[in-house]
Amino acid sequence: MPDPFSQDEIDLVDEVLSTARSVRRKLDFDKPIPRRVLLDCIDVAVQAPTGIAGENWRFLIVDSAAQKSAIAKIYTQILVNLMEERGMPMKPTHKALIDRLHEIPAMIFVCVDGQPLGETVGSHVGYYGSILPAAWSLMLALRARGLGSTWTTLLSAQQEAVKSILGMPEGAMQTVMLPVGYTKGAVLKRAARLPAQDVTFANRWNEPIGD
Numbered sequence: 001m002p003d004p005f006s007q008d009e010i011d012l013v014d015e016v017l018s019t020a021r022s023v024r025r026k027l028d029f030d031k032p033i034p035r036r037v038l039l040d041c042i043d044v045a046v047q048a049p050t051g052i053a054g055e056n057w058r059f060l061i062v063d064s065a066a067q068k069s070a071i072a073k074i075y076t077q078i079l080v081n082l083m084e085e086r087g088m089p090m091k092p093t094h095k096a097l098i099d100r101l102h103e104i105p106a107m108i109f110v111c112v113d114g115q116p117l118g119e120t121v122g123s124h125v126g127y128y129g130s131i132l133p134a135a136w137s138l139m140l141a142l143r144a145r146g147l148g149s150t151w152t153t154l155l156s157a158q159q160e161a162v163k164s165i166l167g168m169p170e171g172a173m174q175t176v177m178l179p180v181g182y183t184k185g186a187v188l189k190r191a192a193r194l195p196a197q198d199v200t201f202a203n204r205w206n207e208p209i210g211d
C-alpha cells in the first residue's frame with residue numbers, strides 16, 4: 001500500500017468510516033459467518049490503541065443456539081423494561097432485532113480481562129479508552145466485509161447474568177455486544193451530522209474555527 005494513500009483509497013476508507021450504520025433488520029439471519037472471517041476482523045480490531053494495562057481485551061464469539069437464546073432473552077427484557085420506564089414506544093427497528101436476536105448468526109462480546117483501577121475520571125477514561133476503540137474498529141472491519149452489526153450496550157445493565165451465561169470470571173467485564181450478520185438489502189448511508197465547523201473550536205472553547 002502506498003503511503004500516503006491515493007485519493008481513491010482515502011475515499012474508500014472514509015466511506016467505510018462514514019457508513020457503519022446500525023443494521024438490525026436487513027440482515028441475513030440464515031447465512032452463517034465463518035469464524036475465520038470474524039477472527040480476521042478481530043485481528044484488525046486489536047490494532048486499536050490500548051492503554052498501560054496492555055492487551056487485556058478479550059472477544060467472545062457466541063454462535064451456539066442455546067447461548068444466543070439465553071442472551072436474547074435478557075436483552076429483550078432490558079429493552080422492554082427500559083421502554084416501559086421511559087413511557088416510550090419501542091422503535092420498529094429495535095423490535096425487529098429483538099424478534100430475531102436469538103437467530104442472529106453471531107454475537108460478538110467485546111470484553112476486558114480486568115476492572116477499572118479506581119473511581120477517578122482518569123481510571124475510567126483509561127479503562128474504556130483501551131477497549132472501545134477496538135470495538136469500533138471491529139464494527140468497521142465487519143462493515144468492510146459486508147457484515148452488518150449494531151453497537152449495543154444494553155446488556156451491561158445485567159452484567160452478572162450475562163457473565164454467568166458466558167462463563168466469564170469475576171474480574172472481567174463485557175462492554176459492547178455486536179449482533180452480526182451479512183447485510184441483506186441494506187443501504188448504508190452517511191448519517192446527518194453537524195459539520196466539523198459547528199463542533200470544533202480553535203484554541204479556546206467556543207472560539208469558532210472558521211473554514
Ligand SMILES: Cc1cc2nc3c(=O)[nH]c(=O)nc-3n(C[C@H](O)[C@H](O)[C@H](O)COP(=O)(O)O)c2cc1C
Nearest residue numbers: 020021022023024094097150151152153154155191
Ligand atoms: C453508547 C451507545 C449505546 C448503544 N446501545 C444500543 C443498544 O443497546 N441497542 C441498540 O439497538 N442500539 C444501541 N446503540 C445504537 C444507537 O441506537 C444507534 O447509534 C442509533 O440507532 C443511530 O443509528 P446509526 O448508528 O445507524 O447512526 C447504541 C449507541 C451508542 C453510542
